[in-house]
Amino acid sequence: MPTELLYRDDATLQQAEARVLAAGPEGVLLDRTPFYAQAGGQPGDAGWLRWADGEAIVTKAVKGPEDTVLHQLAEGATLPPVGASVTAVLDWGPRHRHMRMHTALHLLCSLIPGAGVTGGQIGAERSRLDFDLATPPTKEFLTEGLNVLIAADHAVGERWISEAELDENPGLVRTLSVQPPRGAGRIRLVRIGEEAAPVDLQPCGGTHVRRTAEIGRVEVTKLENKGKQNRRVYLVLGE
Template identity: 75%
Template sequence: MPTELVFRDDAYAREIAARVVSAAPEGVVLDRTNFYARAGGQPGDAGVLRWDGGEMAVADTVKGPDDTVLHVPAPGASLPPDGAAVTAALDWDRRHRLMRMHTSLHLLCSLIPGAGVTGGQIGAEKSRLDFDLPDPPTKESLTEKLNELVAGNYAVTDAWISDEELDANPGLVRTLSVKPPRGSGRVRLVRIGGDGTPVDLQPCGGTHVRATGEIGRVEVAKIENKGKANRRVTLVLAGE
C-alpha cells in the first residue's frame, strides 16, 4: 500500500497524525507522511515520531519499496509498535531552509535560460546547480537579479499534467541528470509567477515556499569551472 504524501498538497504540515504500517531497523512505514523522502537532489527530512509511551528520532527519510516512505531511525532509537497511532513532527527549521533553498534554485535556473542543468544538490547551508554553460554571468549580476526576483514575491504554485503532455513539451525539462518523477501517468509542474509568462515552470517533486519573498536574501557564493562547459553555481542564504 503506497504511503500518502501529505507534503505534496501541504508542504507546511509540520505535524500530522498517522498510523504505523510496519517498523523495522531500516525504517518505519506510515500510512501517510509529511516527511519528504530523499530524491532529486533534495535531502530526506528529519524529525521525530511520537506515540503513547514513546518516541523515535528520525535521522533520514528515503524511498521504500512499492511507493512507500521509510522513516529511518536514529542510532539506538526505539521503534514504534505496528499499528500504533503516531504524531509525525518535522525538524521544521531544517525543512523550511531546504524549501527556501529549493525555491531559490528554481529562480537561479530561470536566470540562465537555454542551459541544461547537469547536476545539483540542495542543502540547508548551501545549494548548487551545475550548468552546461561555457560563459556564465558574474556572481554579482546573478546575486542582484536573484534578489530582484525574491523581492517580487512571486507566488509558487503547482499543477499536474499527463506524461503525454510532458512528452509534447520537452522544453519544460531543464535537468539533464535527473529525470522528472514519472510512472503514475502524471507529472507535477511547479510554477513561479503568473500564468501568462511565469518566472519559472518545470517538473519538480520537491517542496517549496509559497512565495519568493519568503526566501529572504540569497547570494551566489561562487561560480566554479567543473569541465569544458560545466559551471557550478553555489548559493547561500545571506546573513544566516
C-alpha cells in the same frame, strides 16, 4: 500501499497523525507522512515519531519500495508498535531552509535560460546547481537578479500534466541527468509567477515556499569550472 505524501498538499505542515504499517531496521513505514523522502538533490527530512508511551528520533526520510517513505531512526531507537497511532513531527528549521533554497534554485534557472542542469544539491547552509554552459553570468549579476525576483514576491504554485503533455513540451525539463519519474501517468509542474507568463516552470517533486519573498535575501558566493561545458554555481541564504 503507497504512503500518502501530505507535503504535496501543504508543504508548511509541520506534524501529522499517522498509523504504523511496518517497523524494522530499515525504518518505519507510515500510512501518511509530512516527511519529504530524499530525492532530486533535496535531503530527506529529519524529526521525531511520538506515540502513547514512546518517542524515536528520525534521522532521515528515504524512499521505500512501491512509492512508500521509510523513516530511518537513530541507532538503538525503540521501534513503535505496528498498528500504533503516532505523531510525525518535522525538524522544521532545516526543512524550511531546504524549501527556501529549493525555490531559489528554480529562480536561478530562470536567470540562465536555455542551459541544461547537469546536477545539483540542496543544503541548509549552501546549495548548488551545475549548468551545461561555456560561460556563466557573473556572481554579481546572478545575486542581483535573484534578489530582484525574490523581492517581487511572486506566487509559487503547481499543476499536473499528463506524461503525453510533457512529451509534447520537452523544453519544460531542465535537468539533463535526472528525468521526472514516470509510470503514474502524470507529472507535477512547479510554477513561479503568473500562469500566463511564469518566471519559471518545470517538473519538480520537491517542497517550496508559497511566495518568493519568503526566501529572503540570497547570495551567489562562488562559480566553479567543473569541465569544458560544466559550470557550478553556489548559493547561500541570508539569515
